[in-house]
Every structure is written in C-alpha cells, then in structure tokens.
Amino acid sequence: MSDDTVRVASGQGFWGDWLEAPKLQVRQGPIDYLMLDYLAEITMSIMQKQRSRNPDAGYARDFVPLIRELAPDLIERDVTVVCNAGGVNPEGCRDALVEILADVDLPRPLRIGVVTGDDVLSDMDGLIERGHDMRNMETGEPLSSVQDRVQAANAYLGAGPIVEALERGADVVVTGRSTDTALTYAPLIHEFGWGPEDWDRLAAGVVAGHINECGAQATGGNTLADWRSVDLVAPGYPIVEAREDGSFVVTKHPGLGGRVTWATVTEQLVYEMGDPAEYITPDCVADFSTIELEDLGGDRVEVKGVEGRERPEQLKVSIAYRDGFKATGTLTYAWPDAVEKARRADEVLRGRLERLGLEFDEIRTELVGAGACHGSLAGEPPEELPEVEMRVGVRADRKEHVARFTRELAPLILAGPPSVTGFAGGRPKVQTIMAFWPALIDREVVDDQVEVQIVEAA
Amino acid sequence: MKVQLREVAFARSGDKGDTANVGLITYTEEAYEALVREVTEERVEGHFGELCQGGVERYEIPNLRALNFLLHGSLDGGGTRSLMLDAQGKTFSTALLRMEVDLPEEVVDGVRDRMHEERRRWREGDDGE
Numbered sequence: 191m192s193d194d195t196v197r198v199a200s201g202q203g204f205w206g207d208w209l210e211a212p213k214l215q216v217r218q219g220p221i222d223y224l225m226l227d228y229l230a231e232i233t234m235s236i237m238q239k240q241r242s243r244n245p246d247a248g249y250a251r252d253f254v255p256l257i258r259e260l261a262p263d264l265i266e267r268d269v270t271v272v273c274n275a276g277g278v279n280p281e282g283c284r285d286a287l288v289e290i291l292a293d294v295d296l297p298r299p300l301r302i303g304v305v306t307g308d309d310v311l312s313d314m315d316g317l318i319e320r321g322h323d324m325r326n327m328e329t330g331e332p333l334s335s336v337q338d339r340v341q342a343a344n345a346y347l348g349a350g351p352i353v354e355a356l357e358r359g360a361d362v363v364v365t366g367r368s369t370d371t372a373l374t375y376a377p378l379i380h381e382f383g384w385g386p387e388d389w390d391r392l393a394a395g396v397v398a399g400h401i402n403e404c405g406a407q408a409t410g411g412n413t414l415a416d417w418r419s420v421d422l423v424a425p426g427y428p429i430v431e432a433r434e435d436g437s438f439v440v441t442k443h444p445g446l447g448g449r450v451t452w453a454t455v456t457e458q459l460v461y462e463m464g465d466p467a468e469y470i471t472p473d474c475v476a477d478f479s480t481i482e483l484e485d486l487g488g489d490r491v492e493v494k495g496v497e498g499r500e501r502p503e504q505l506k507v508s509i510a511y512r513d514g515f516k517a518t519g520t521l522t523y524a525w526p527d528a529v530e531k532a533r534r535a536d537e538v539l540r541g542r543l544e545r546l547g548l549e550f551d552e553i554r555t556e557l558v559g560a561g562a563c564h565g566s567l568a569g570e571p572p573e574e575l576p577e578v579e580m581r582v583g584v585r586a587d588r589k590e591h592v593a594r595f596t597r598e599l600a601p602l603i604l605a606g607p608p609s610v611t612g613f614a615g616g617r618p619k620v621q622t623i624m625a626f627w628p629a630l631i632d633r634e635v636v637d638d639q640v641e642v643q644i645v646e647a648a
Numbered sequence: 649m650k651v652q653l654r655e656v657a658f659a660r661s662g663d664k665g666d667t668a669n670v671g672l673i674t675y676t677e678e679a680y681e682a683l684v685r686e687v688t689e690e691r692v693e694g695h696f697g698e699l700c701q702g703g704v705e706r707y708e709i710p711n712l713r714a715l716n717f718l719l720h721g722s723l724d725g726g727g728t729r730s731l732m733l734d735a736q737g738k739t740f741s742t743a744l745l746r747m748e749v750d751l752p753e754e755v756v757d758g759v760r761d762r763m764h765e766e767r768r769r770w771r772e773g774d775d776g777e
Contacts, residue, residue, distance in 0.1 A: 232728060328665065407660075414658040414741060415673075419770050449770065453658065453673070456712050460671020462662035463716050466709045479709055487769075516731060554724065554731040563739040565699050567746050583731030624728050626665065 195439075196381045198374050198398070199429040202226040202273075203405025205233050205250050211405060211427045212256060216263050219443040221429060222381075224264075225373040226273035227403045228253065234367060235510035235624035237277035238311075238342035246286075248279030249364075254286045257362060261294050264361060271362040272352055272373045278342060280304050280366045284645060287362070291647040299648035303360030305351040307640030308367040310507060310631065311343040317635065324507060324629035333629060339511040341624060345636045346506045348472030349395075352376035354642045367508065369471055371399025374430060382434045386473075393476035393498025394436030396469060401440055401458055401493075402428050408440065408458035409448035415457065421447035426489075437494035439486070452485040455493075472505055474498040504630040513625035514551070515592040518583035519599040520558070522612035525576050529560050531607040532580040538606055539582060542598055548591045550584045557581070579612065585623065592620050649753050654745035656759045657683065661741035666702070666726035668719045668737030670744045673712065675762040678755045680713040686749040692717055695747045717744070 199221040201212030205228040215224055228250040241248030253275035257264075264271065276283045284304045291300060310317060314337065318324070324333040333340070344367035353376050355363045365373075375395025378384065384391045401408045408428040410420035426442030428450070440455050442448055459478060463469075466478040475498060482495035523531040536555045543553070556562035558579035560571035571578070584595045596618045603610055653659075657674040672687065674680050693704040702721025709716060723737055724730040734740075 235728075412660070414660070414745075416767055416770055419767065451766075451770070453766075456673050456714060457658070457660040457671070459712060460669075460673065460709070460714050460716055461660050462664060463669055463671055463707075464664060464718065466707050466716060479711055481711055483712065513729065516729075518731065552724070552731060556733050558733060562733045564743045564746070566697060567695070567699070567743050581733060585729065585731055621728070626727055628665070 195431045195433055196223070196378060197221045197429055197431050198223040198225055198377055198402065200225055200402035200405055200427045202228060203403060203407060204228065204230060207405050209252065209256070210424070213260065214424065214443065214446060215427055215429070216260055216267060216269055218446060221269055223377040224269055224271045225402055226253065226271065226275060227370045227373055229274045229277065229367060229370070231508050231510065231626050232624065234278060234342050234344055234508065237279070238510065241279050246282050249277040249283035250275040253283065254290050257287055258290045258294055261291060261296055261300055264300070265297055270356065270360070270377065272377060273363070274365045274368050274370070274373060276304065276364045276366045278309065278344070278366060280306050280364050283364050287364070288645060288647040294648070296648050299646040300361045301359050302645050302647050303355030303358065303363040304643045304645070305347065305355060305363065305365040305368065305640070307636060308344045308347050308365070310345055310636065311340065314340060314343055322631055322635060324509065324631060327628045327630065333509065333627065336511045336627065339513070340509055341512055342510040344508055345631055346472060346508065347636070347640065348372050349376035349379050351640050351642050353380045355644065356380040358642065358644050360644055370403035371396045371471055372473070374399035374402045378432050389474045389498035389500060390496060391436040392474040394438065394493070394496040396471050396474065396476040396498070397478065397481060397493060397496050398430040398432060398438050400469070401455060402430055404458060404461060406448055407461060408455055409442050409450050410454050411448065413449070413454050413457055415451070415453035420449050423447055436496060437492065440491045440493065441489055444489070450489040450491055452483050452491055455483060455491045470502055472501060474501050503633070505633055505636055507629045507631045509627035509629060510624045511627055513623045514585060514587045515589045515620055516583060516585040516623055517592050517596050517618045517620050518581065519596065519618035520579050520581045520612060521599060521602060521610050522577055522579045523607065524609040524611070525574065528575045528578040529557060529571050531609065532557055532578050534607045535580055535602050535610070536582065539598060539602060543595060546594060548594055549588070550586045550591065552585045554583045555580065589620060596620060649756055650748055650750055651756055652745065653687070653747045653749060654742070656751065656756060657745065659741035659745055661737050661739070663723055663726060663737040666721055666723050668722040668740045670717045670719065670740050671714050672717065672744060673714045675713070675759045677713065679751070679759045680710060682751045682755045683715060683749070684708060686751065687715060687747070691747070692744065696722070696743070699743070
C-alpha cells in the first residue's frame, strides 16, 4: 500500500448488520473513508411507514448513536463517513445527529453533509400530470394504475451530490436513496478528480462499490468455497484500496477474522447479478465481464481492467405501493411421524379456512426441516425426523380474511394432530404487503430538486 | 465421471424481484469450459422443475470462471409478496449445487488438486493463485 491509494472501508451491508463492524473498521487500522449501506427496497418502505406515524422518523436510527460513539475517532484518525442512513428522511437524521453531538466534547465541530431530493413522492400527482408516466419496467403498466396506493417513491441518485458534499468539507455525508455503489466511488471521484465521462474509472469504482456494499459477504461471510476454515467471530469487513487509474485491492484489517481470496470476492461479484455486461448505475454502465482478478495472497485481491460505458439517459425510481395483506404462522410437530402429523394439521387448517368461506390469493405450506428450502430437489423427507416445523402463509386483498387466518393456528394445539408445540410467540401478525414498482424517470426532474446542505455539529 | 456440482464448484444466490440469480463459480479453466458445456439453461430449468416457473437465462463470465443463472418466476412473486421461507432466494445456490453432471475425470482431478492446494494455503495463511 502506498500513499497514492485511497482506502474506502465498508462498515454496514444492510440496516441490521453487525453493529461492531464500523467501529472495528475505524479503530483497527488506517482507513480514509467509511461507507455504510443501510438501504434496500424493503427498508425504504419500512422507513416510509415509520415516518407516516412520526414525522421525525424514517431513517436508520442506530446510525445516530454510532456516530456519537465514533465522532472523536473520526476526527483523530481523519476518517470521513459516507452513508445512506437518511432513508426517507435525511434531514431528520441530520437533526438527530446535531442534537446528539451537542453533548459530545470534540476538538472541532463535525461537518454533516445532507443530500436530499431523491424523494419524488411529494410531487407524484404533478409528475404524472406532466406526462411522467413511470411505467413499470417489467409489465409496462403506467403508474397511474396504482397511484392511490403508492407509499414511497425514490429515485436512485448517483455520486454527484455526495462528491459535492465532500468538496464542501463534509466529515459525514448522509443521503437518502443513493445507489449502494455510489457510497464507495463518490469518495474516489472526489479524491482522484475522475471526470464525468471517465467511464472505465467510474465503472471500476462501481465494481469496488459492489464489493463493499454487502459488508462481510466479500470477506468470507456466507462463503461456500471453504466456510469451515473462516473465523467469523469478528470478521474484518472489506476495505478497497483504490488507485487513481481505477485499479484497486480488496483487503481487510489484519488481526480480524474473515478471509479475502479470489473466491470470496468472486462470490460477492456475482451476488444479485443480472447481465454481467450491463450493470447499470446513474453514473455509468459497468461491464463485469472485463474484470481481471488476481489473488495476491495475504488477504489481498487485486481488481483491474474494468471497462465501462456511457451512463443511461434516465434514472431508476423505486416505488413502493400497498398490495394486499399477508400473514405467516408456524407450529412444530415432534417424532414419531412428524411429517405426517404436520401434513394432517395442514389439511385440518385448510378445511377450517374453507368452512369459514375465507378467500386467499394463495395459501402456502412449507415443512421446515423437510424440504422448505430446496423443495422436491431435497427428495422425500426421512420418516424418522425428530421434528418438523409447519409454516403456513396466506395472502389476500381483504385484511379481515388474513386476520381471521391468524386465529386459526392456535386452536390446532388442542384441536389438531398430537405432539405439537412452538406457539409461544403468539398469534401471527397481519402484514401489509409493499410491492415494488421499478420505473424510470427523466434526470432533469430529479436533478432540479437535489440539494446538498452542510451543517456543523458539536 | 458423474459428480455433484458441489464437488467442483461453489455458488452464491440472491434476488431481483421474482427472479433468483445463482452465480456458479469453479476452480480451473478446464472445469469452467466443462461447466459451460454441461450446465446449460435447459439442464438448469429441468433441475429446478416446478421451483422455477418463468424460464432460465444463462450468462457466461469466463474472466471470473463463473456462470450466472437467472431463474425467473422462482420466488412466489418476490419481495414482500412472497410467502416463501426463502423469499430472497438465498438457498438457491446450494439447490443448484445438488445437480449431477458428467465431467472428464482429469477435469475433476484438476479441481480436486486445486481445492486441496488452496485449502492447504488457507490454513497456513499463505493463500494466493
């Protein structure tokens, strides 16, 4: 590692990831940037729901105490944080940071940069009226067909506003729906001065971002290559050591667990992959079929040769809309004849649902322990299983039908097949289904409303 | 010789809407070429049977010694609509690794040598290609 590299460390791969990871990334060795990815499509709709109940909510709440704890380290070690913890309320996240940091004794104030403008929900009706029909990329239907049920709508922003925040001196950049990969390559654009049409370098940054965005999944977490030999008690999360020319090394802090090999990095590269030659981002299209990997040994894998192409005309919008209700419940049946008892219980349950005249789009029964994951590929379950869990889910448009289903599991304990247990968790909850509507929107619509603000907190 | 894919490859799977993706990765160039011949879209579709309702697309990624399979219509609607335990397709990786393929013996031996060598290095803390 030489002085002309920039080290971007990954500290969080989703909202709910290991809380120790970002602290270890900052404290266990030198890094320049800490990126934290909190968002998935489902996360955005959960946050939107929280915000509809409480206007101050709607962001990754655990990010705030994390920054309070790390603030002195960030200043002392000169580490900049880039994250999408803002969710559907980046300004709320900023306010919470300012409030909590007021009680922390810091050598200098922390500059918080906030990126807003990804939200296209507030002006949804106006956008549709002005001809932005945001057709579903899969079905071609116009958004107007579900307009009254839309719960959240956010455009995926690229690196631009993050770079602006960094140029204006932010120590912590909080965005809403930025792409996961931009959190890694925006710092590289800022540090190396890559141009907006430097497609190959930008694409290399995207590959680096893809490696970073799922945390330990690139450093031996979830590896099938040789999972027995990886120490996962305190895994090192990935660190990208990037050079100006776009090449980089994936590594981790020595002294922590995990592993970085060609195998662990390749596994992450193919994760959630579509067409490898067409990895589309707001800033470029990256071609994963051009990646050259070299395992240097010692938990270091070099990535080079990445090629990219021109960015797309439009931005992707992720729209969440209410689409009915569901509930899932479980009961456990013990040996002997566990599978047979569970199957009988399922028949009894379905018979009762039918007698009640309830209508469902789907009733799905899975036997956990007897092929729930791999279905018929697992073959017929052995007769002498020690126990099996019956897992039944239903989906319907009418909430009351789903609610009635949730009352039908407990009666099976006394009025069903024998040697049953596992109902301590109580009645299943009725969940509102948030379906996703992937669409495209013209860049200008979003660009016009994107804003970067910097505030000082201490 | 007949082997299960798990003996010569590893994999990772994920989701995009109602599509599960499985990236299948192997250890040597020879094994990659053999998998390109053996693990076709048709065979994968047949392997998954009723678990995959919308057809299979395959992409070759020789630079990573990987094949990427898109299994459309596999996740009961996907996302939050799905009632499946594995609504995000996380275990489709090992489901694919169950598949049996017929590979030349020297290809299988080559993979075994390579895996053995790598595991030895992993354990000695001196990995590298």
